[in-house]
Amino acid sequence: MFGRAIYYTVLIIAAGAFLVIFGPVIMLSIGIGGRSDMEDATPLNNDDPIAEEVSIATPVWALRPSCEINSRPPNARIHAVTLYKGGIETPAQAFGTPARQVNVIVTDKSGPVFLLLSARNAxxxxxxxxxxxxxxxxxxxxxxxxxxxxxxxxxxxxxxxxADKQCSNVFRRGMNMGMLDAVSADEIAQMSTQAFGRVPDNLVDKHSLESIVLGPEEDAAQLPAEAEPFVVPDFLVDQHRPILFGRPALARLVSEGILAQATEADLASWRAAGPLSPNLPSYIVNLDLARTYVIKRPFRLPLGLVGEASAAFIQPAGMKQPDGWVGENAFLKYSPFGCAAARIWNGNCDKKDFGDFESVGTTFKSQ
Known part of the structure; x- marks a missing residue:
């Protein structure tokens, strides 16, 4: 009996240690939780919110993933790229780690081309x-x-x-501490051999890059120049109108009656609805109402709500939480406990989840 008690005690301790070490990573990988970047926990851009002066009219169609690729001709060319992170800054931060863009220009016409693309960050x-x-x-x-x-x-x-959990295959890494690193050249070669029977014909192994040409460099000149500073995947945004980012996007939602600028009365009403909430954190006591809104109708959160462009949303009883990435934003729910659990481990009622949230509201860059 005593031995069994020791066994269960050790088992519980081991399980607790596993959750502490791997829990946040597992939650990110299965699609739960907000920003959990182990490289840099500070807000993405405190002083100069990204792309608030930019309006992009057309979202770009993103590939919908499948779990297999059936056609692998023997004359296929295999190009592999492995990075730690991308190089082009973008406000499309609807991921666990800071997303960056990489332009991949394919000019190889020697046969059917297959790409093996890998990165640690989004x-x-x-x-x-x-x-x-x-x-x-x-x-x-x-x-x-x-x-x-x-x-x-x-x-x-x-x-x-x-973090793409729907498929299990030789390309998917195991869930261990090694998955927090970039995929090494040796791993890429092994994956390619398992899947295609040989190593890649071309392997690019960098910490970060903005653009890469796969094939003859001179053929890249046949492509027209990019008209926009970055692309926006279609599934991240509303597609029926031009895309705005950050605070200008919130201003448009106010003008459309989807959001309303919060007042002291709105905040008092929310406080009264949460009698079981713990002591109010400092950012609620000194909440900048210029960056606080009442949700009037369901909507999708705009991109770029990070750093000084992050906001707080009072969510009335029965109102659906907006679609999209919660990130550094707060949702003040009409519930006994008051706060939305944006991140499964820390919650989003902690001051550290916000970028300078108590600062005075600043003028939109686009004005």
Missing amino acids: VIWNIRMAPKVVLGGIVTTGFDRQTVVTRGARVPMLAAAV
Whole structure:
């Protein structure tokens, strides 16, 4: 009996240690939780919110992943890219780690081309193809989600990053501490051999980059120059109107009657509805009402609500929480405990989850 008690005690301690070490990572990988970047826990951009002066009219179609790629011709060319993070700053921060964009220009016409794209952080892979390039399939792997945009080209894509949980295959990394690193060149070679029977014909192994040409450099000149500073995947935004980011997007939602600027009376009403809430944290006591809104109708959270562009939303009883990434924003619910649990481990009622949230509201950059 005594031995059994010791056994169960050790088992409980081991389980607790596992949750402490791997819990946040597991929650991120299965799609629960907000920003959980182990590289940099500070807000993405405190002083200069990204792209508030930019309006992009058309979202770019992103590939929808599948769990297999059937066609693997023997004359196929295999190009592999592995990074820690991308290089082009973007406000599309609807991921666990800070997303950055990489432009991938494919000019290899020597046979059907297969791409093996990997990164530790979230990357938006912007694929552009020279005329007569045949792209047979794309495999994405690594830690956080990898999004591929192709401007309408329908290419089979196998999503096998840790955070893309729908498929189990040789490209998906095991859930251990090693998954927090970038995929090494040796891992890429092993994955390629398991899947295609040989190592990649070309391997690019970098910490970060903005653009890469896969094939003859001179053929890249056939492609028109990019008209926009970055791409926005279609599934991250409302598609029926031009895209705005950060505070200008919130101002538009107010003008449309979807949000209303919060008042002291709104805040008092929320406080009265949460009699079981703990002591109010400092950011609620000194809440900047210029950055606080009452939700009037369901909506999708705009991109770019990070750092000084983050906001608080009072969510009336029965109102649906907005779609989209919670990130550094607060949701003040009409519930006994008052606060929304944006992050499964820390909650989002802690001051540290916000970028300078008590600061005085500043003028929109776009004005």
